[in-house]
Amino acid sequence: MKEILLAKDGEIALKGLNRSTFEDILIRNIRRRLKPVGKFSFSRAQSTIYITPEDEDIDLDEACERLKKVFGIAAFCRVAVLPKEFAAIREGAKEYLYDTLKEAKTFKVNAKRSDKQFPMSSPEIMRELGGYLLSQFPHLKVDVHDPDVTVTVEIREAAAYLYAKKIPGAGGMPVGSSGDALLLLSGGIDSPVAGYMMAKRGIRISAIHFVSPPYTSDRARQKVETLCEELTPYCGKISFFCVPFTKIQEAIKQHCPEELFTIIMRRLMMEIAQRIAEKNDMSALITGESVAQVASQTLRAMVCTDAVCRIPVFRPVIGMDKAEIVAISQKIGTFETSILPYDDCCTVFSPKHPKTRPQLDAVEKAQAQFDFEPLIAEAVENTEIKGIRPDF
Amino acid sequence: MTIYLDNSATTKVCPQAAQAAMDAMTVRYGNPSSLHRLGMEAENLVTAAKKQLAGALGCAPEELLFTSGATESNNLAILGYCRSNHRSGKRIITSAVEHPSVLEPFRALEKEGFETVYISPREDLGGNFAPEDFVDAVDQNTPFVSVMMVNSETGCRLPVEEIIKGVRRKNPKTKIHIDAVQAFGKLSFSAKKLDADFISLSGHKIYAPKGIGALYVKKGVRLSPLLFGGGQQNGLRVGTEPVPLIIALGAAAELCRAEQKALLPRYEELNRFLLEELSLIPDVTVNSPEGSVPYIVNVSVKGIRSEIMLHFLEQGGIFVSSGSACSKGAKSHVLTAMGLPDSRIDSAIRISFSHETTKEELTAFVSRLREGAETLLKVK
Numbered sequence: 013m014k015e016i017l018l019a020k021d022g023e024i025a026l027k028g029l030n031r032s033t034f035e036d037i038l039i040r041n042i043r044r045r046l047k048p049v050g051k052f053s054f055s056r057a058q059s060t061i062y063i064t065p066e067d068e069d070i071d072l073d074e075a076c077e078r079l080k081k082v083f084g085i086a087a088f089c090r091v092a093v094l095p096k097e098f099a100a101i102r103e104g105a106k107e108y109l110y111d112t113l114k115e116a117k118t119f120k121v122n123a124k125r126s127d128k129q130f131p132m133s134s135p136e137i138m139r140e141l142g143g144y145l146l147s148q149f150p151h152l153k154v155d156v157h158d159p160d161v162t163v164t165v166e167i168r169e170a171a172a173y174l175y176a177k178k179i180p181g182a183g184g185m186p187v188g189s190s191g192d193a194l195l196l197l198s199g200g201i202d203s204p205v206a207g208y209m210m211a212k213r214g215i216r217i218s219a220i221h222f223v224s225p226p227y228t229s230d231r232a233r234q235k236v237e238t239l240c241e242e243l244t245p246y247c248g249k250i251s252f253f254c255v256p257f258t259k260i261q262e263a264i265k266q267h268c269p270e271e272l273f274t275i276i277m278r279r280l281m282m283e284i285a286q287r288i289a290e291k292n293d294m295s296a297l298i299t300g301e302s303v304a305q306v307a308s309q310t311l312r313a314m315v316c317t318d319a320v321c322r323i324p325v326f327r328p329v330i331g332m333d334k335a336e337i338v339a340i341s342q343k344i345g346t347f348e349t350s351i352l353p354y355d356d357c358c359t360v361f362s363p364k365h366p367k368t369r370p371q372l373d374a375v376e377k378a379q380a381q382f383d384f385e386p387l388i389a390e391a392v393e394n395t396e397i398k399g400i401r402p403d404f
Numbered sequence: 405m406t407i408y409l410d411n412s413a414t415t416k417v418c419p420q421a422a423q424a425a426m427d428a429m430t431v432r433y434g435n436p437s438s439l440h441r442l443g444m445e446a447e448n449l450v451t452a453a454k455k456q457l458a459g460a461l462g463c464a465p466e467e468l469l470f471t472s473g474a475t476e477s478n479n480l481a482i483l484g485y486c487r488s489n490h491r492s493g494k495r496i497i498t499s500a501v502e503h504p505s506v507l508e509p510f511r512a513l514e515k516e517g518f519e520t521v522y523i524s525p526r527e528d529l530g531g532n533f534a535p536e537d538f539v540d541a542v543d544q545n546t547p548f549v550s551v552m553m554v555n556s557e558t559g560c561r562l563p564v565e566e567i568i569k570g571v572r573r574k575n576p577k578t579k580i581h582i583d584a585v586q587a588f589g590k591l592s593f594s595a596k597k598l599d600a601d602f603i604s605l606s607g608h609k610i611y612a613p614k615g616i617g618a619l620y621v622k623k624g625v626r627l628s629p630l631l632f633g634g635g636q637q638n639g640l641r642v643g644t645e646p647v648p649l650i651i652a653l654g655a656a657a658e659l660c661r662a663e664q665k666a667l668l669p670r671y672e673e674l675n676r677f678l679l680e681e682l683s684l685i686p687d688v689t690v691n692s693p694e695g696s697v698p699y700i701v702n703v704s705v706k707g708i709r710s711e712i713m714l715h716f717l718e719q720g721g722i723f724v725s726s727g728s729a730c731s732k733g734a735k736s737h738v739l740t741a742m743g744l745p746d747s748r749i750d751s752a753i754r755i756s757f758s759h760e761t762t763k764e765e766l767t768a769f770v771s772r773l774r775e776g777a778e779t780l781l782k783v784k
Contacts, residue, residue, distance in 0.1 A: 226715030226780070265781050355711070361781070 022086035085181030118155035185214030202300030412756035453654025462594025477604035493545030531693035539570030559700025589660035
């Protein structure tokens, strides 16, 4: 029996004149994600994207797994394609849903007829098909309120579609429909989650990471690249910017008060990140900060870091507890990598007693004791860029 | 430029071993168990390699089993013996500075009801071991003692000869296992003279590829296998023999045997040179105890974490190790057992030589180390 996938738009169905643009982006994203599974053709009608496998031996289970991670899809179904004749629909339903109906105790039939040429009305289809299935599966009972299984028949232009299960999609907006932002990725648990959450709102993510050899190792950098790879099923391709940060950290250590080390470092990271964002036409920064989690994430500290920012800084996990962030990180599959024990440049020099309530003017004064500008320019200049694509 | 001073972690495969393996993979690729000519050829290769290895170890060829490496050899000796001979007692003894592939099987046996004793190095002997500590721990209920010949992290020589003699006198039934991974091929000893019951060897520490090792089992000592299958190697270590790896090990062992005599004095000279140069750097302390083997040197650079110094040296093309390469990031159990303060443990690095190490390389290493000691930021 021929099967295809029907993906229902999420929020984009609610958009007005831009809807078609959004749908184009969504189809492009789905196409990319499914490409390694095999050849598919795409069409759309009534807020639904029809994904038709072009080869017989395509693994639709794998395709479904991938679809679950594409933002912009509210739900999708794996459906049987049937001729628009009631007898064929009836027999098709019996065969295609045999196992499902055998295991169920109660069911109902739902019909949607958008092709008004079809001779039966929706209530007629429901009644007739329901009666037939009852006769074939005598153990079943009809329950219109809370059935175990809802058999849905959609009579559309091209064919009749039959399914019993709706699979929830990832929701959100298609990646690339909301512009570009740069994610500060340290290698911890929080920042990949932050990136995931903003990608869900349709933002295309690039990542920036700071390395301080020899104080940090290649393995720490590799870990962050792995995190990017793990985000690609959701975010698509990620441009990875790697900033050499040793000289700057050494300079802070030598010229600024120890208790302000972290806060000044964060300010310099933000400065470098936004220069790279501006250079690459990205509109905002994203961080994995959560209020009060560490000394540099107190409100006062954030006031000091934000003071250097000319573009918005998004902090999607700002109000979340660690446990909530961990839960998301486990769900999306970045947790195991995040907890690998390599020092990153934030931890190597962190002072024993960092200031938790830094005063902006004091921080600015401390930072002004040394001219960081040449080092910042050098770091931006020497930043390496690498495209990280989904690992198939 | 690559200066590789991490030869206790692993070594570059020597051309003799690589060529032997290549030949067994592409020309004489038969299965030693096959009845046809190619099978027989492969069997002959294995037999010849076994003779080479037996010659280097000073034992009979039939006393050797090929394994996947020293981890398996250690597991096989410890678990294979203790589990089938627990009637002769349940008190087993080892040192606190063994490789994890000895310590972990001991912990597994602990859970099975064995009493385990871990002998620590003596601070009054500068981190060395007293043989009587092992002998005193042995009683009539001691079926098994396992001691390493040379510690991989510090180069400390354990007094295995005295331990074996003492244990034999105290309880002749006690079986003794020697982990000789860091000694074989470099120090000269013979299995027969040593009088141990089991000796573990590794290929990749002596210029053979990773994935091959051996276990010497003294004639007449009974052992139970850990794996079951096609009956190869008298059923004690089943599975098709990895012929390419085995003959590479044979070739490497042969090379070491030929080089050994001339090499040891050279290692001693390099060691003297290195320690002298290092003594000129104020912040360097040597952690290797007095009398350690010359080809392993463990030092701490005050205030600079091991990993940072390691990466700094790496930037200069010099490769060393921080503690033991087997447990990245974990605090060294060996230096801890020696009673060193945390600050020294956290800043320890290990330099280990190969037959290709030169004075020039050590000079480059020392100068880079000095540069690091002077320029790297001290982290508290």
